[in-house]
Amino acid sequence: MDRSWMQKNRLSEEYKKGVLEFLKFAETNLPESNGRFHCPCAKCVNIAPLEAHIVWEHLGVNGICQNYTKWIWHGELSDAPKASPKEEFDVEMGDRLEDMIRDIGQDSFQRANIHDTLCNDSKIPLYPNCKNFTRLSAVLRLFNLKAINSWTDKSFTQLLELLKEMLPEENMLPNRAYEAKKILCPMGIEYKKIHACPNDCILYWRDNEEKEKCPKCMTSRYKKKSDDEGCDVTTKGPPAKVLWYLPIIPRFKRLFGNLNDAKNIRWHAEERKCDGKIRHPADSLQWKKVDTLFPDFGIEPRNLRLGLSTDGMNPYGSLSSNHSSWSVLLIIYNLSPWLCMKRKHVMLSMMISGPKQPGNDIDVYLSPLIDDLRKLWDEGIDVFDSFSNETFKLRAMLFCTINDFPAYGNLSGYKVKGHKACPICEKDTCYHQLEKGKKTVYLGHRRFLNHNHPYRRLKKAFNGYQEYKVAPKVLTGEEVYHRVRNISVSFGKKQKRLQVIIYGRRVQCSLTFHIGPVLM
Structure with a gap:
């Protein structure tokens, strides 16, 4: 059907004829509507069905929504494949089990055991003679509700305990949030805990995965445990810092x-x-x-x-x-x-x-x-x-x-503090330090306006001067690369050190001391 009338003036005859043909099209394709159709005007936008004469008035006054090119609300069939309501519900709840299991099984031969485990969980009924849920699908549905409603692990565990008591005795539902997460982890819904140096020097990842001390600052990978006398014990404890990826x-x-x-x-x-x-x-x-x-x-x-x-x-x-x-x-x-x-x-x-x-x-x-x-x-x-x-x-x-x-x-490694903090203006940054609060403010933004803009001539509203400068030229990617290519970066927090003079020699030591008994 011709839709060129939608672009015409609302007062033209072509637009009026097009509206009549549109209403006839809706009546023909929606005989069960009883004369009520969704109004596609620019204000209603198909929110609710109205009487045909009201739709006619709205389209004449407000015009038709220009984005409504496929009249799916008025009986036109969509070319896109549609899922049934049950399929849409399953997709929204993340229940496309066979597709996800197939993808997991195709990743590598090493995941064969994981694939078998998922297949078993997807076939085991939640309880004997249960036809609606398997163990895996029930956990997926519950975890989706947990994510939507922002439940904590503690509240989710309480819900699982209650559901397990309400279901038949031989049900396969886990009773702890931790056990439910173990079921979903083989599907790829997992995270990686990567240990990090507490001074942000390195990640214990790839080449450094087996190391127990940072090669830069020699800080232990793990939190040190202390014995009764306050001395550090070398046994492994929890990691000092963790990245969750x-x-x-x-x-x-x-x-x-x-x-x-x-x-x-x-x-x-x-x-x-x-x-x-x-x-x-x-x-x-x-x-x-x-x-x-x-x-x-x-x-x-x-x-x-x-x-x-x-x-x-x-x-x-x-x-x-x-x-x-x-x-x-x-x-x-x-x-x-x-x-x-x-x-x-x-x-x-x-x-x-x-x-x-x-x-x-x-x-x-x-x-x-x-x-x-x-x-x-x-x-x-x-x-x-x-x-x-x-x-x-x-x-x-x-x-x-x-x-x-x-x-x-x-994130960029650029210095954003001090008098030259603007990454665009750089050395030409216009700054002003307040007399009372000693705070640095930047008032040179009028240079980015057009040359004849009236704000350039205002004085009292800004810094007391007229603005005659032009906007600085933006650097290209090649210019930025040539500036930073020779910069050497060393990551990690430097520990503060204290200078102590012992027998005429200057010695540097860290600020961490162990206070113990003094031997006389």
Whole structure:
């Protein structure tokens, strides 16, 4: 059916005839509607069904929604494959068991035992003669409710204990949150605990995995235990610092295993409105430049463009700054604006434990994530797309970062304190130090305005002077590389040392002392 009338003026005859044909189309394809249809005007946007004459009035006054090109609310069949309500419910609850088990079984021969375990759990009924749930599907449903409602492990354990008492005696439901997690871990829903040097020098990972002391600062990998006399014991204890890493590659595979998510990933290429206005990162010059520089990457709409965000937080909920744990989040910009910032699609990739923030040494902790991102960019991974029922080579790139200014300094390694803190203006930064509070403020932002902008002539509203300077030239990527290529970086917190003079000799020692009995 012709839809050109949707772009016409609402007062034209073509638009009125088009509305009449649209209503006739709805009456023909929805005979059971009894004269009530969803109103597709620009204000109602198919929220609720209305009488046909009210729909006629709304379309004449408000106009039709320009994005409503497929009239699925008025009887037109969609070309996209649809899942039944039961299938959509299962996908949302993460119950695509056979697909996930198949992917796990194809990873390597070493996972054969895991594959057998999952198959057994997916076949064992929750209790004798139970037809609706298996042991694995029940745990998956419960864990989904735990994630949606933000239940703690303690409350989840109490729920499992109650359900186990309510079910028949021979049920297979675990009664502890820890036991339930052990069932799901073989499916790839796991995390990695990587030990770290307490001074942020290295990760005990790969070449350093077997070491028990940091090769830089010689600090023990484990927390030292003390005996009754206060002396350190060399036996192993808990790790001094831990990085919690949640691998992103298996999570991307499960993302495309969900029918709805696999379809939403294509939104920026298939459903986005392209009218020259910036509503989405795909409308930006940076997105288009990536498509131009790397056409093999840009031609595949399913390739992921990710945003990385990190900042410190206090997990204990108090306003004290004595403890700071840093979370690293990934945002998928292929999704529509109303989905990409939803909690479901914001991926927690790692948690850097405290109590001290990593500072500029955060690069040490980002190395596992960077390795996975490099693999996704250079090689790609084979992923099954449940929407198109095919396997393709998935690639991903880090599109941008989202931080406040202090976190930006830690993530980029740029100095963001002092009089020359602006990364754009650099040595030409316009700063002013307040007389009373001795705080440094930056007031040179008017230089970025047009030459004839009226704000440039205002004095009292700003720093008391007119602005005649022009905006500094932005450095290119090659210029930035030539500036930083010879910089040598040494990670790790330096221990404060105290100078002590003993018998005329100057000796440096750490600030840690053991106070014991004095021998006379």
